[in-house]
Amino acid sequence: MLKCREVAARASRLIDGELGPWQRFRMELHLAMCRRCRNFVEQMKRTRDLTRMTVSPEDQEMSAEIEAALAQRRSRSTGRS
Numbered sequence: 001m002l003k004c005r006e007v008a009a010r011a012s013r014l015i016d017g018e019l020g021p022w023q024r025f026r027m028e029l030h031l032a033m034c035r036r037c038r039n040f041v042e043q044m045k046r047t048r049d050l051t052r053m054t055v056s057p058e059d060q061e062m063s064a065e066i067e068a069a070l071a072q073r074r075s076r077s078t079g080r081s
């Protein structure tokens with residue numbers, strides 16, 4: 001049986017689907033019996049969805065900028081050699 005703090009530590013990985021089937025099973029077993037952790041995971045899921053919606057367009061813009069800067073640097077260095 002997982003402890004509540006172990007569930008809390010793995011909650012984000014559970015939400016992201018990064019846990020193996022056995023770990024996920026143990027998480028779900030705990031969540032089925034522990035309302036506090038269930039609420040915690042539910043809350044985290046909701047926050048994740050919110051941040052994903054609001055943050056991702058900015059992230060895409062940012063990575064496009066970084067990519068442009070990298071491409072510029074790359075063309076400069078190839079021009080030198």
Ligand SMILES: [Zn+2]
Nearest residue numbers: 003004034037
């Ligand atoms: Zn718990």
